[in-house]
Amino acid sequence: MDNKKRFYITTPIYYVNDIPHIGHAYTTIACDVMSRYKRMKGFDAYFLTGTDEHGQKIQTAAEAKGLTPQELVDKIHLNFKELWKVLNISNDDFIRTTEDRHVRVVQSMFKKLMDQGDIYKGSYEGWYCVPCETYVPESSMGENRTCPDCGRPLTTMKEESYFFKASKYVPRLIEHYEKNLQGVMPRIRYNEIMSFLHGEVRDQSVSRTTLKWGIPIPGDEKHVVYVWFDALINYATAVGYLDDPEMFERYWPVVRHMVGKDIIRFHCVIWPLMLLALGVNVPVSVVAHGWWTVDGEKMSKSKGNVVDPFKMAELYGADAFRYFLLREVPFGNDGDFSEAALVGRINSDLANDLGNLLNRTLQMIVSYSGGVVPAGALDDPLDVEVRALGEATVGAVDKSMETFSYDEALKLIWAFIGRANKYIDETSPWKLQKEGKNARLDGVLCTLYEVLRLSALLVAPYIPEGAEKIWKQLGRQGSVHTEKIDSFRWGEGAGTKVDKAEVLFPRIDLEQWKKDRTPQPDAAKASGAEAAEHEPEIDIDGFRSVELRVAQIVKVEEIPRSKKLYKLEVDLGYERRTICAGIKPFFKPEELEGRRAVVVANLKPAKLCGIESNGMILAASVKGGEDEQVVLIAPAADIPLGSRVR
Numbered sequence: 001m002d003n004k005k006r007f008y009i010t011t012p013i014y015y016v017n018d019i020p021h022i023g024h025a026y027t028t029i030a031c032d033v034m035s036r037y038k039r040m041k042g043f044d045a046y047f048l049t050g051t052d053e054h055g056q057k058i059q060t061a062a063e064a065k066g067l068t069p070q071e072l073v074d075k076i077h078l079n080f081k082e083l084w085k086v087l088n089i090s091n092d093d094f095i096r097t098t099e100d101r102h103v104r105v106v107q108s109m110f111k112k113l114m115d116q117g118d119i120y121k122g123s124y125e126g127w128y129c130v131p132c133e134t135y136v137p138e139s140s141m142g143e144n145r146t147c148p149d150c151g152r153p154l155t156t157m158k159e160e161s162y163f164f165k166a167s168k169y170v171p172r173l174i175e176h177y178e179k180n181l182q183g184v185m186p187r188i189r190y191n192e193i194m195s196f197l198h199g200e201v202r203d204q205s206v207s208r209t210t211l212k213w214g215i216p217i218p219g220d221e222k223h224v225v226y227v228w229f230d231a232l233i234n235y236a237t238a239v240g241y242l243d244d245p246e247m248f249e250r251y252w253p254v255v256r257h258m259v260g261k262d263i264i265r266f267h268c269v270i271w272p273l274m275l276l277a278l279g280v281n282v283p284v285s286v287v288a289h290g291w292w293t294v295d296g297e298k299m300s301k302s303k304g305n306v307v308d309p310f311k312m313a314e315l316y317g318a319d320a321f322r323y324f325l326l327r328e329v330p331f332g333n334d335g336d337f338s339e340a341a342l343v344g345r346i347n348s349d350l351a352n353d354l355g356n357l358l359n360r361t362l363q364m365i366v367s368y369s370g371g372v373v374p375a376g377a378l379d380d381p382l383d384v385e386v387r388a389l390g391e392a393t394v395g396a397v398d399k400s401m402e403t404f405s406y407d408e409a410l411k412l413i414w415a416f417i418g419r420a421n422k423y424i425d426e427t428s429p430w431k432l433q434k435e436g437k438n439a440r441l442d443g444v445l446c447t448l449y450e451v452l453r454l455s456a457l458l459v460a461p462y463i464p465e466g467a468e469k470i471w472k473q474l475g476r477q478g479s480v481h482t483e484k485i486d487s488f489r490w491g492e493g494a495g496t497k498v499d500k501a502e503v504l505f506p507r508i509d510l511e512q513w514k515k516d517r518t519p520q521p522d523a524a525k526a527s528g529a530e531a532a533e534h535e536p537e538i539d540i541d542g543f544r545s546v547e548l549r550v551a552q553i554v555k556v557e558e559i560p561r562s563k564k565l566y567k568l569e570v571d572l573g574y575e576r577r578t579i580c581a582g583i584k585p586f587f588k589p590e591e592l593e594g595r596r597a598v599v600v601a602n603l604k605p606a607k608l609c610g611i612e613s614n615g616m617i618l619a620a621s622v623k624g625g626e627d628e629q630v631v632l633i634a635p636a637a638d639i640p641l642g643s644r645v646r
């Protein structure tokens with residue numbers, strides 16, 4: 001088999017300390033679809049994913065949990081393995097950078113580069129971000145010397161370090177990319193990388209003495225290999241760089257790396273420079289995809305809008321989630337995730353277009369033809385047109401997949417499915433049956449069956465479970481996933497006994513779906529909260545007129561005549577004032593002193609028990625029978641006193 005029929009695709013290895021989110025799912029699904037597709041096109045395809053398990057963050061997290069770093073990673077890497085199972089990911093291997101097979105390759109590559117003079121010892125001083133484990137050049141620092149990636153303050157650091165002579169190989173890499181425009185995809189990233197290479201590429205620090213949790217450098221064990229240098233090598237380890245030269249020869253020349261656009265410099269500059277120094281081919285392509293926002297906003301833990309792929313698969317099925325991610329945005333662009341849009345796609349594309357075509361066709365084959373696909377003449381102009389579109393779709397899909405244009409491929413497949421739905425209306429098989437035009441009816445049923453048989457093959461990489469069900473309902477033998485798309489011959493399905501039609505993707509009732517997503521008043525009542533009674537609506541200006549500010553309670557005095565009230569002295573930063581608050585039954589004075597709270601600062605002064613109160617303290621309360629529970633509302637993080645709350 002020549003290289004043109006071989007294919008090796010990788011996801012980045014995921015940092016094991018992260019909780020798997022939509023970004024991880026997206027990259028991995030994209031690789032999965034591509035490798036499933038290539039296998040069905042007769043390729044010898046190999047698909048790798050895995051976890052990056054070294055570095056400072058792991059060491060710190062392990063210490064906090066009282067585990068060794070190895071114990072921690074042995075446990076948490078399973079989150080990723082579990083997710084890939086749930087999402088039907090068909091990876092051939094899962095590599096972990098703490099595995100012995102990898103450690104040996106890293107040490108051997110490091111030693112080879114050291115022996116040939118491409119790694120040398122020096123000392124490194126610079127601005128350093130501890131959590132990101134990166135030195136940050138002056139040119140890319142954020143405001144007030146902060147890390148451009150995480151925003152945290154940088155510290156100066158000087159340490160002995162090994163350096164890789166990256167600069168030495170830059171001209172050769174430029175030359176390579178000039179000849180290989182597909183080396184970085186899409187074009188916008190290619191241009192970005194070329195302009196970076198034409199600037200100053202410095203030698204890279206590739207070791208650390210500041211952390212312990214890494215791969216020791218052979219012969220100088222106070223150093224460990226820098227995490228990025230270690231991580232990139234995984235791609236070579238997994239296909240036998242050291243242990244299986246035959247396998248390496250088979251897959252290495254045809255490698256594609258799929259990455260998020262934030263890590264392309266490592267993959268399109270550092271990694272190929274390392275490979276050039278090692279005398280190994282650089283990857284055929286590095287394919288960079290965009291990022292996801294959620295309902296128009298950047299995803300972040302603090303906003304609480306991180307999309308949990310486990311939950312999406314549980315709620316809507318892995319197929320629908322996979323389909324949505326690849327259909328919704330052109331690959332390479334940023335995309336916006338919303339559950340409402342996902343539900344829309346399930347209803348229109350999966351349930352309506354594809355599901356209905358299958359259902360209607362099978363029911364007609366059962367009612368009009370005894371459940372056996374009739375052999376038709378297939379020479380009516382409409383039959384010929386549908387067939388031609390099917391055959392053209394196969395070729396067009398392949399072109400789109402060549403450039404990783406998943407959304408284009410799906411649009412083409414769905415245009416074909418849509419054409420077939422229209423064909424049912426145009427030919428009206430129920431009329432043909434009534435009128436006794438049996439030969440024509442046979443042609444129509446056979447054409448529709450062939451559309452579905454071909455569609456099952458084309459959608460299989462995207463919706464593996466659904467495609468398998470279609471395949472069974474069509475009465476096909478074996479698994480759709482071992483079929484070859486190019487062996488499909490139009491008309492060969494005649495004579496097949498079909499299975500009974502079952503609903504593939506149930507429509508989601510939008511009213512019910514919206515209801516399910518609204519918090520239930522009953523549930524709130526059960527917990528004692530006063531959720532059911534609402535105040536009349538106010539507009540934004542009405543709300544803005546309430547001046548809420550952060551304050552600190554500095555002094556708490558009892559008011560002898562009152563069972564409920566405390567006299568509080570609060571500090572607003574710009575002034576101190578007295579507020580009377582009815583929270584005596586719920587707090588001891590020492591529980592309040594020093595606490596932060598939110599106050600209404602522009603409330604009209606009022607006399608309570610003879611004391612002038614200037615404002616109000618916000619608290620949440622819940623009534624459970626006799627007991628009432630009250631908690632103060634306070635800012636979640638330190639913020640200067642007097643800050644406005646909006």
Ligand SMILES: [Zn+2]
Binds near residue numbers: 129132151
């Ligand atoms: Zn940082």
